[in-house]
Amino acid sequence: MRPIPQDIGAGLFLLALAGLALWLGSDLAGGRLNQIGAGMFPRVVAIAIGLCGLALVIGGLRKGGIALERWQWRGPLFILGAAVAFGFAVRPLGLAVAGPLVIMLGAYASRETRWLETLVFGVVMTAFCIGLFRFALNLPIPVAPWPIGY
Amino acid sequence: MEALADNLALGFATAFSPQNLAFCFIGCLVGTLIGVLPGVGPIATIAMLLPLTFQFEPTSALIMLAGIYYGAQYGGSTTAILVNIPGEATAVVTALDGHQLARQGRAGIALGLAAIASFCAGTVATVVIAALGEPLTRLALLFGPAEYFALMVLGLAFAVVLARGSILKAVAMILAGLLLAAVGTDLETGEERLTLGLDALSDGIDFAVLAMGLFGFAEVLRNLETPEARSVVRAKIGRLLPGRAELRQALGPMLRGTGLGSLLGILPGNGAVLGPFASYSVEKKIAKDPTRFGQGAIEGVAGPEAANNAGAQTAFIPLLTLGIPPNAVMALMVGAMTIHGIIPGPQVMTKSPELFWGMIASMWIGNLMLLVINLPLVGLWVKLLKVPYRLMFPAILIFCCIGIYSINNSASDVLLTAFFGLVGYALIKFGFEPAPLLLGFVLGRLLEEKLRQALILSRGDLMTFVERPVSAGLLLVAVVILAVAVLPSVRAGREKAFQD
Amino acid sequence: MLRLVLAALAVVALGSGPASAQAYPNRPVTLIVPFAAGGPTDIIARIVGEHMARTLGQQIVVENVAGAGGTTGITRGAQAKPDGYTIMMGHMGTHGAAPALYPRLRYDPTKDFEPIGLAAGTPILIVGRKAFPPNTLKDLITYLQTNQAKVNQAHAGVGSVSHTTCTMLQSQLKVKSTLVAYRGTGPALNDLVGGQVDYMCDQIVNLVEQIKAGNIRAYAIATPERSPALPDVPTTKEAGLPQYQVSAWNALFAPKDTPKEIVARLNDALDKALDDAATRKRLLDLGGVIPDKAGRTSAWLGNFVKAEVDRWTPILKAAGAVAE
Numbered sequence: 001m002r003p004i005p006q007d008i009g010a011g012l013f014l015l016a017l018a019g020l021a022l023w024l025g026s027d028l029a030g031g032r033l034n035q036i037g038a039g040m041f042p043r044v045v046a047i048a049i050g051l052c053g054l055a056l057v058i059g060g061l062r063k064g065g066i067a068l069e070r071w072q073w074r075g076p077l078f079i080l081g082a083a084v085a086f087g088f089a090v091r092p093l094g095l096a097v098a099g100p101l102v103i104m105l106g107a108y109a110s111r112e113t114r115w116l117e118t119l120v121f122g123v124v125m126t127a128f129c130i131g132l133f134r135f136a137l138n139l140p141i142p143v144a145p146w147p148i149g150y
Numbered sequence: 151m152e153a154l155a156d157n158l159a160l161g162f163a164t165a166f167s168p169q170n171l172a173f174c175f176i177g178c179l180v181g182t183l184i185g186v187l188p189g190v191g192p193i194a195t196i197a198m199l200l201p202l203t204f205q206f207e208p209t210s211a212l213i214m215l216a217g218i219y220y221g222a223q224y225g226g227s228t229t230a231i232l233v234n235i236p237g238e239a240t241a242v243v244t245a246l247d248g249h250q251l252a253r254q255g256r257a258g259i260a261l262g263l264a265a266i267a268s269f270c271a272g273t274v275a276t277v278v279i280a281a282l283g284e285p286l287t288r289l290a291l292l293f294g295p296a297e298y299f300a301l302m303v304l305g306l307a308f309a310v311v312l313a314r315g316s317i318l319k320a321v322a323m324i325l326a327g328l329l330l331a332a333v334g335t336d337l338e339t340g341e342e343r344l345t346l347g348l349d350a351l352s353d354g355i356d357f358a359v360l361a362m363g364l365f366g367f368a369e370v371l372r373n374l375e376t377p378e379a380r381s382v383v384r385a386k387i388g389r390l391l392p393g394r395a396e397l398r399q400a401l402g403p404m405l406r407g408t409g410l411g412s413l414l415g416i417l418p419g420n421g422a423v424l425g426p427f428a429s430y431s432v433e434k435k436i437a438k439d440p441t442r443f444g445q446g447a448i449e450g451v452a453g454p455e456a457a458n459n460a461g462a463q464t465a466f467i468p469l470l471t472l473g474i475p476p477n478a479v480m481a482l483m484v485g486a487m488t489i490h491g492i493i494p495g496p497q498v499m500t501k502s503p504e505l506f507w508g509m510i511a512s513m514w515i516g517n518l519m520l521l522v523i524n525l526p527l528v529g530l531w532v533k534l535l536k537v538p539y540r541l542m543f544p545a546i547l548i549f550c551c552i553g554i555y556s557i558n559n560s561a562s563d564v565l566l567t568a569f570f571g572l573v574g575y576a577l578i579k580f581g582f583e584p585a586p587l588l589l590g591f592v593l594g595r596l597l598e599e600k601l602r603q604a605l606i607l608s609r610g611d612l613m614t615f616v617e618r619p620v621s622a623g624l625l626l627v628a629v630v631i632l633a634v635a636v637l638p639s640v641r642a643g644r645e646k647a648f649q650d
Numbered sequence: 651m652l653r654l655v656l657a658a659l660a661v662v663a664l665g666s667g668p669a670s671a672q673a674y675p676n677r678p679v680t681l682i683v684p685f686a687a688g689g690p691t692d693i694i695a696r697i698v699g700e701h702m703a704r705t706l707g708q709q710i711v712v713e714n715v716a717g718a719g720g721t722t723g724i725t726r727g728a729q730a731k732p733d734g735y736t737i738m739m740g741h742m743g744t745h746g747a748a749p750a751l752y753p754r755l756r757y758d759p760t761k762d763f764e765p766i767g768l769a770a771g772t773p774i775l776i777v778g779r780k781a782f783p784p785n786t787l788k789d790l791i792t793y794l795q796t797n798q799a800k801v802n803q804a805h806a807g808v809g810s811v812s813h814t815t816c817t818m819l820q821s822q823l824k825v826k827s828t829l830v831a832y833r834g835t836g837p838a839l840n841d842l843v844g845g846q847v848d849y850m851c852d853q854i855v856n857l858v859e860q861i862k863a864g865n866i867r868a869y870a871i872a873t874p875e876r877s878p879a880l881p882d883v884p885t886t887k888e889a890g891l892p893q894y895q896v897s898a899w900n901a902l903f904a905p906k907d908t909p910k911e912i913v914a915r916l917n918d919a920l921d922k923a924l925d926d927a928a929t930r931k932r933l934l935d936l937g938g939v940i941p942d943k944a945g946r947t948s949a950w951l952g953n954f955v956k957a958e959v960d961r962w963t964p965i966l967k968a969a970g971a972v973a974e
Contacts, residue, residue, distance in 0.1 A: 010580035014322050021329055024344045028336075034610025038336035038343055041598045045329045052322035059318075069579050075371045076575050079547065080568040083367065086551040087564035095552070102551055103544040110374055112540040121541055125548055137184075137198050139556055140680055140713035149677050149735065197687050201712065204696065291844040335718070337831040340751070340808030353717045472843065473859050475836045484836075485688020488855065489696060491935045495859020559715050595833070603830050607802060607846065 003067035007060030014053030021046035078109035095134070096144040099126030158280055161507030165515050170213050173206070174512050177214035178519040181221020182527070188229050188366060188546045189553030191237025191358050192222035196482050198556060208490035209505050213512040215486050219479060220516045223462055224268060224524060227455060228531055231260045233546065235366045239357065239592045240458040242585050243312070243426040245365070247443065247450030254446050257532050258390035263400055263448060264455045265524045266392070271408040271456035272517030275463035278412050279470075280510050286416050286464075287471040293417055295603035296614050300624035301417070302597040305424045307628040309589040311431040311635040314444040320586045323577075327590020328597065330355055337599060350562035359554060359563050360591060363570020364577070364584040366550050370543045371575050377539075390529055396448055403433050403453030408460045415461030416468065422461030422477065423592055426454035435634065463513055469494055470506060674734050674912050678709040681902075682730075682738040684723025686716045690772055690855050690936070694900045695739040697932050698769050701923035706915070719809035720744040721752055724903075728757040732905040734912035737766065741900045746958030747814045750966035759959055763903040764913045765951035767920045770938040771897035773877055774815045775857050776869040776886075778849040779842050787869040787889035790849070794825045801827040804838040804847040811898045812838065814962065815872075816851040817969045822893055842866055853898050854879065854937035872896045879937040897939065901951050913948060921946050 021042055031037025059065075082105035089098035103122035107113040133139045143150060164170065185195045199218050203211040226237040231248035244264065251260040278286075293301070306324060313320030333344045334354025345351035392400070410432065411425035433449040434440050443450050466483075468476045473495030475481040487494050492502065499506045537545075554567050577584055608614035616622050683695045692714060699710040715723030720743050727738035743751075745759040757763075776787065784790040794801060803820075805813040812835060820826060830847050832838035835856045841847050843865045854871070858879050861868045870889040871877055886894040902920060904913055923929050924940055933940055944950065 006579075006581045010319065010322075010582065013576065013580055014326075017326060017329070021344060024346065028341060028343060029339075032610065033605055033612065034608075036338075036602045036605060038339050038341045041601075042329060042332040042344060045325050045332065049322060049325045049329060052318060052325065055318055056322070066581065071575075071579060072375055075374045076572055079367060079370055079374075079543075080571050082547060083551055083568035083571065084565055086548075087555075087561045087568070090551075090555055090564070091561050098551075099548055102548050106544045106547045107540070109371075110540050110543065112538075114540070117541070118544065121544065125545060129548060129552055133198075133552055133556065138201065138711065139198060140559060140711045141552065141556060150680075197714075200687055201696070204700075290840070294841060294844060294846040335808070337807050337833060338829070349718070349722065353722075468840075472840075472865075474840045474843070481686075481834070481836060482688045485693060488688075488690075488936065489693050489932075491932060493855065493859050493936070496863035496865060497859060558717065559713050560717075599831075599833060603832070603841075606828060606830050 005060040005063075005065045006068045007056045007063075007065050009068045011053040011056030011058075011060060014049050014056065018046045018050030018053060021049070075109045079106055082106035082109075091142060091145075093146065094142040094144040095126060095130050099129055154281060157503065157507045158511065160504060161280075161509075161511030164209060164504045164508030165213065165511035170210055170508070170512065171515070173210045173214040174217045174515050175519050175523075177217025178221040178516055179523055181218035181223075182225040182228075182520070182523060183221075185222035185225025185237065186228045186531075187225075187549045187553060188233055188235045189237070189358075189362050189550030190556075191241075191361070191553075192219065192226050193238065193478055193482070194358060194553055194557050195222035195225070196479055200482055200486055203486060204489055208487070208492055209508050211490055212483075212486065212505065212509055213516075215483065216509060216512055217516045217519065219462070219483075220268075220272070220459070220513075220520055221523075223459065224265065224520050227264050227268075227458070228261060228524075231264065231451075232257060232531060232535060233542075234369050235546070235550075236361060236588075237358070238361070239423045239588060240426045240454070240461075242361070242365075242588050243430050243454040244451060244458070246312075246430070246585060247445070247447045250444065250446035251448070251451065252535070256446065257535060258528050259392045259396060259448075260451050261528045261531060262391040262525065263396065263452050265521055265528070266397070267400065267404045267407070267452045267456040268459040269517050269521045270404050271411060271458075271460040272463055272520075273514060274408045275412050275415075275460040276510060276514040276517070278460075278464060279467055279513070280507075283467050283471050286467055290416055290468050290472065290476075292620060294618070295600045295607060296618050296621040297624065298417075298596060299600040299604050300615060300621040300628070301421065301424070302593045302600060304624050304628040304631070305427065305593045306590070306597070307631040307635070308424065308427040308431045309586045309593070310632060311434060312427060312589070313586055314583060315581070317636060319582055323582050323584070323587040324590035327587040327592075328594035330360065330587075331591045331594025332598065338602060348562075350560070350566055354595070355566070355591075356557060356563060357588075357592065358557055359567045360570055361588060362550050362554055363567045363572075364574035364587065366546065367567065367571025368574025368578060368584070370546060371571070372578055373539065374543065390532065391525065392448075399448050400452035403429070403449040404456040406432060407453035407456030407458075411457030411460030411462075412464045414457075415464030417476065422458075422465045425457035425461035427589060429453040429457035431631070459517070466509075466513070470498060470509070472496060473498070674915060675706050675708040677735065678711050679703075679706065679734070680736045681710050681712050682723045682727045682736065683712055683714050684716065684720035684727075684738065684740075684744055685714065687712075687714045690853055690898070691720075691739055691741050691900050693936065694770050694772075694933065694938065697929060698902075698920065698923050701926050701929045702916070702919040705919040705922050719748065719751065721748050721755060721757075724748075725756050727903070728762045728905055730905050732764075732908040734904060734908050734916065737902055737904045737916060739769070739900055740903045742896075742898045742958065743809060743811060743814065745901070745903070745955050747809065747962045747966060749959055750963040751809045751814075760952075760956050762906050763955075764906060764908045765948045765955065766902035766904055766913055766916045767946050767948055768899060768901045768941045768951050768954070769920065769924070770933050770940055771873075771899040772853040772855055772936065772938050774811070774851055774872040774896045774898060775854055775861075775880075775883065776819065776849065776851050776872070777842070777857055777861065777866045778869060779845045779847065780864065780866060781845060782848050782867065784869070787884070787886070787891060790869050791823055791891065794823060794827060798825050798827060801849070802830050802847045803827040804830050804832055804842055804850040806832055806835045806838050806852070810835075812850055812852040814966065815896050815898075818896055818962075818965050819851060819894060821965045821969060822891070839866075858937055870894075873939065877937055877939075878934065899954075901954075917946070917948050 028039030029037035086102040100122040230236040230241040230245035234249040407429040415422040730736035
């Protein structure tokens with residue numbers, strides 16, 4: 001199978017974005033020039049994005065160009081998964097749990113990770129962040145609400 | 151003139167008290183150290199450190215806060231250069247060439263130049279504020295919604311010039327930025343737009359959330375996938391500080407950047423944000439070989455950094471002389487002054503001259519401190535690049551998460567950032583640059599607001615943009631810039647088409 | 651290393667176990683401010699909170715949770731554990747105008763809270779650009795009624811204090827000026843000083859210096875008495891519009907079911923703060939109005955919130971100002 005040109009992927013991405021915006025904004029009033037409504041600006045911009053997308057797709061079909069790179073899933077899955085885990089853990093469990101969690105989960109994204117080192121690093125970083133953000137800067141970020149209440 | 155000298159003398163007498171010097175130093179140092187953490191941009195830094203200043207005496211507190219402000223700005227540039235994660239809109243430009251320099255083993259030179267450019271710009275801007283603060287205030291008041299709209303259009307023209315590679319893709323990214331800026335509750339009608347009914351989106355997308363996703367997380371993902379990209383950074387670390395040749399090369403851009411930044415910084419409505427973009431566009435246009443830009447051009451760091459710092463400083467003019475904060479950081483400053491019982495307004499200058507002039511003098515001292523603090527720190531920052539990436543990226547990750555959470559104490563902001571990380575990864579794969587998107591995002595909100603305000607005031611008459619001279623002038627400049635930027639590439643495209 | 655940390659955590663956990671049986675408060679109290687740091691509500695919260703912390707003998711940590719006109723932070727506060735360790739600073743918008751503005755509001759200002767007490771009000775002023783033709787409030791009323799189509803009124807976004815209070819003014823005068831929305835008071839004020847728009851209503855703290863400097867003109871202050879910060883500005887009653895009485899008030903609330911004795915402790919700490927000379931001075935410098943003793947009780951605040959919701963709902967609904 002011939003590789004798909006990058007521009008075609010990019011163009012389809014823009015077309016999807018434009019379509020999504022037009023659909024989400026379809027119930028907003030456009031208004032008139034003397035009282036522009038909430039919908040006019042997003043609609044105009046979305047149409048322009050769609051046109052850019054169309055131009056990219058046509059260009060890609062005619063000229064080809066650089067092939068679309070392969071997507072890898074390991075990095076996005078663990079890096080972004082770690083951030084998501086942090087988001088869910090930080091309020092109920094506090095930084096004491098969310099900190100090591102984000103570092104350990106994130107470390108799965110790389111094959112070079114040495115586990116013991118990462119574990120120690122995670123604990124030290126967490127302690128450092130708790131000291132810095134909670135105690136030195138007095139930010140209201142939860143540390144460990146389950147045993148100590150804040 | 152004599153009055154000015156007297157005033158400055160009073161200011162320096164205030165700022166040079168040992169106590170105030172100490173506060174200025176602490177502010178700069180802490181601001182730099184917090185601001186340098188990836189994920190913690192200047193606004194977040196200032197919001198975090200603001201409560202610390204509440205217990206001090208007003209003049210000291212404000213001097214310290216101003217120090218934090220410069221420190222945070224500078225710390226943000228450091229992160230942008232070292233790890234390509236800009237903490238705010240203006241650092242986006244610094245990251246373009248600054249990070250390329252770092253990859254070539256010239257991180258020290260980029261950092262040193264940034265510090266020197268900031269200092270020079272700060273010195274000039276201090277004089278500008280002291281001498282011309284009052285007359286320049288009137289300039290800000292000339293700007294109604296129509297003029298702002300024109301200015302934003304000009305900003306978009308800069309964004310096109312900024313682009314590397316395909317102009318079509320850059321335009322698409324700017325438009326995507328404009329679209330993302332429209333997300334949230336509509337200002338005029340209160341309707342929710344494009345929010346999918348999510349509470350986290352009802353107030354729009356935070357700049358830091360978008361920037362950390364598109365730059366921070368996506369950059370980590372890119373580095374993990376292409377180990378060779380980061381090994382370059384660590385391969386060789388050249389001279390730590392810029393030499394004479396580099397300084398000579400940077401001088402012109404620095405001066406031009408200072409001028410542009412000073413001017414744009416005065417405009418309320420975050421004109422300062424345009425400074426670095428404008429400076430970069432100008433330098434790229436007048437360079438003999440514009441292709442060096444984006445590959446580690448020294449002018450691409452010195453000019454924008456100077457513009458950034460000059461603008462950051464002249465942004466105090468509307469606050470100090472009018473009492474109206476031009477941007478989010480200055481709004482925080484208003485809060486800081488108010489909590490100390492000083493309500494910023496046109497009378498601060500006459501009612502508490504030692505505060506007013508002390509603050510102006512401390513701006514210069516703050517810039518000097520930054521230079522003193524940061525030149526030795528350059529070595530330390532550069533050494534940080536030697537930390538193995540397998541430890542660096544988890545550290546970036548945890549700082550990003552905590553920084554994002556702290557902006558609004560909101561866990562859903564962290565989730566949103568992760569989502570934009572995925573978007574950023576897709577953009578890389580599709581060959582899009584995130585920088586124009588961020589600029590479109592920053593300008594988008596103002597662009598729409600000012601367009602609607604101007605048309606409401608003119609009762610729907612589009613002629614308002616042409617009839618008002620300032621607005622017409624700005625629009626004309628925008629058209630010229632666009633023509634200059636787009637025409638060569640269209641021509642090149644055609645030539646290429648003929649060759650095919 | 652991990653074991654060490656776990657052990658340390660266990661020690662902390664055990665240590666805090668019996669402590670929770672001790673008298674309230676035995677750890678820092680979180681005060682949710684539903685607006686960004688540095689704004690009028692945040693400043694009042696920090697000034698009052700500082701003194702309250704001294705009375706309570708525990709730190710008060712301000713947590714700024716901005717969003718959706720303050721309702722994001724108040725929603726979080728309403729859902730917090732009712733143990734007295736999370737309280738919040740509500741204000742005229744979140745506990746008065748919000749039910750009319752946000753149909754999907756997830757709390758009921760009159761039912762989901764234990765009112766602690768009113769902290770301070772900031773008076774609302776009606777101001778116009780320097781060269782705006784009307785000279786007095788009476789002139790302004792006539793001018794608005796005869797020139798409706800021409801007049802531009804600035805506000806800081808749907809649901810903001812400047813928007814709701816001016817909506818009330820227009821509803822009382824039965825006029826409709828052209829509304830121009832800005833993002834925040836700063837840009838709106840900039841265009842008022844620059845003469846791009848004609849008039850607006852806003853909190854005194856944002857306007858006082860501009861009025862003193864003569865950059866804008868003040869028509870009236872919407873309080874029963876003149877403000878010491880602006881002794882020359884007449885009250886709406888003096889100037890001929892007595893029914894226009896409105897204040898951007900700020901008050902402390904605890905989540906529903908917070909024990910009565912804890913609410914009483916907090917009310918007492920607030921009361922002491924409002925009696926403290928230094929705290930009073932800082933609030934008065936902002937142009938704030940400090941409630942008298944009768945207006946500081948929890949019961950008074952409870953009734954006041956009901957009255958505010960009843961007052962704002964019809965006005966805002968009639969004006970069609972609904973933030974969906």
